[in-house]
Amino acid sequence: MAFAGGLAAAGFDDRFDGSTLRVDLVHHGCASEEGYSLLELRREGAWAGSRVHLVDPTNLGCHQVRLYDLATNALIYSRGFCTLFGEWQATDEAKVLSRGFVEPVLLPMPKAPVQLVIAKRDRRNVFHQLHSQVIDPADANIRTDLRLSGTPIHVLKDAGDPATALDVAIVGEGYAAAEGDKCLADGRRFAAMLLAARPFDRYAESLSVRLVCPASPVTGPDEPLKGRHGASPAGCSFNTFGSPRYLTSEDGRAMRDLAGLVPYDALMVMVNFSRYGGGGIFNQFSIFVSDNEYDDYVFIHEFGHAFAGLADEYYTAGMAEEYYPPGVEPWEPNITVDPVNLKWKALVPPEVPLPTPAEARYAAAVGAFEGGGYREKGIWRPAQDCRMFSKSYQEFCPVCMAAIESVLKLYTQ
Ligand SMILES: [Zn+2]
Structure with a gap:
């Protein structure tokens, strides 16, 4: 080894x-x-x-x-x-x-x-x-054929050389052949949202967005609980692992075949549908729906997972998921099991106590607030509210913001 x-x-x-x-x-x-x-x-x-x-x-x-x-x-x-x-x-x-x-x-x-x-x-x-x-790069079995060539592609924002740009590929999923115009309009709307969201707005000059619009035999993704298995191009389905809102694709090959038609660092799949749902896996994909009242929130929240490895900061009362083993510091930058020797201490003002009580006077402060990572107790998060915490708040907390910026620099330098 x-x-x-x-x-x-x-x-x-x-x-x-x-x-x-x-x-x-x-x-x-x-x-x-x-x-x-x-x-x-x-x-x-x-x-x-x-x-x-x-x-x-x-x-x-x-x-x-x-x-x-x-x-x-x-x-x-x-x-x-x-x-x-x-x-x-x-x-x-x-x-x-x-x-x-x-x-x-x-x-x-x-x-x-x-x-x-x-x-x-x-x-x-x-x-x-x-x-x-x-x-061995000389291996004759390394394939070079492009599957799916001829699929419509739109450059929505061009920041030049992919080596120094963050290149985002948006794959349109569940758009029927007659919905090509909707795919383009939806893609433009979400590209504008990304370019306007902090901290991505500050890197807009270094951000490219390209849209791949394959024609789907059906509108929308699979919904197994309703007997819908429509063979949409990127293989997206609700009800992943039995969770009705968890919208992912188990077909990594289909997603990558489509995204690979353009140069890309980050893969997004935009699903033509109105039901609430989405999913994001670090350095794999972020998936969001096009027409839900929370679509802007889900879009950026899932990208927080997929782009910067951010943890969910939310929990509900009594929740005690064992997703993060007790006593082991999570690798995610925005949750911790140690609220005193805090990994984001540099961002905490001296007057804020650690751990930090969830009081109104600390509503905008960076501190260590108990509850996060699907646990009510034993995990602390950096702020009372954040895009990774609730679906009504429209900004990342400063710790998530800093984590995103450190990853942005990996792509844009
Ligand atoms: Zn946060």
């Missing part, structure tokens, strides 16, 4: 050829076991990610993908991410059944053979290796 390889010393062009390597993996297992199997390797278009920040400095994510140069064992690229499979492992179904989810991973295409490693945190947040394989 080669976790301790040296940091990348050579430049991007020495190591990588400028295109994108997509590794389609099947993440499989049950509640107590998991592993990865290779499905397919693909060469896609120009690498849209940073050419400077190759080794991930953020330590965000439940999993990490790492590339080691095979000749020198140097760590040349890494990124954190989370998975839908990881959430599924906590369900009752995973106690009695094994399943597999297709999880593509995007990487800069290496010039020389590499070792690909996928690692995962345990309940105490220590990383362990789950998968390892060698990838």
Whole structure:
């Protein structure tokens, strides 16, 4: 196991050829076991990610993908991410059944053979290796064909060179062939919302938004409880893991085939529907509906999960989900189990006590307020209200804002 390889010393062009390597993996297992199997390797278009920040400095994510140069064992690229499979492992179904989810991973295409490693945190947040394989960029089995070419594409905002822009791909989902104009109008509306939302507004010059509008055989996503299985292009469905409002796609390949028609760092799926729902998984996807009264809130909230690994700050009275093990500091930047030695202490004014009582005089303060991460007790959040806390509030708290900005810099520098 080669976790301790040296940091990348050579430049991007020495190591990588400028295109994108997509590794389609099947993440499989049950509640107590998991592993990865290779499905397919693909060469896609120009690498849209940073050419400077190759080794991930953020330590965000439940999993990490790492590339080691095979000749020198140097760590040349890494990124954190989370998975839908990881959430599924906590369900009752995973106690009695094994399943597999297709999880593509995007990487800069290496010039020389590499070792690909996928690692995962345990309940105490220590990383362990789950998968390892060698990838030779000269392998003739690396596919180069573009599926779905001919799908309509619209550039909604162009910030130039993808290497120094945050490139957002919005995939329109559940738009029938006659709804192409609606897809474009909806895409423009959400692109404008993103560009106006703090702190993204301050980076608007470095933000590109491209829209992919495949024609769907049906309007809207699947609704299994209503017997709707419509084969929409990105495979989106309500009722993920039995939760009526949880709208995701288990078809990572379909989403990535569509998004891969444009250069992208962040994948959004815009679902043509009016029922409340959405989902966001860190460095995988954010999914939102187009026509709900809370659509602006869901859109940005889910992107908070998907883009910056933000935790939900909400809970309800009596809630005591075991999603975050007691006593283990979550890797998410906006919740903590330690309200005294606080990881966001630099943002707390000296007059604010820690932990902080939920009183009106601290309504706008950064502190440590008990309740968050689906628990009423034992987890603290940075502010009384935030986009990650309630669906009526229209700003991120300062801690979430700072976390988003640190990730924005990874893409725009
Ligand atoms: Zn927050």
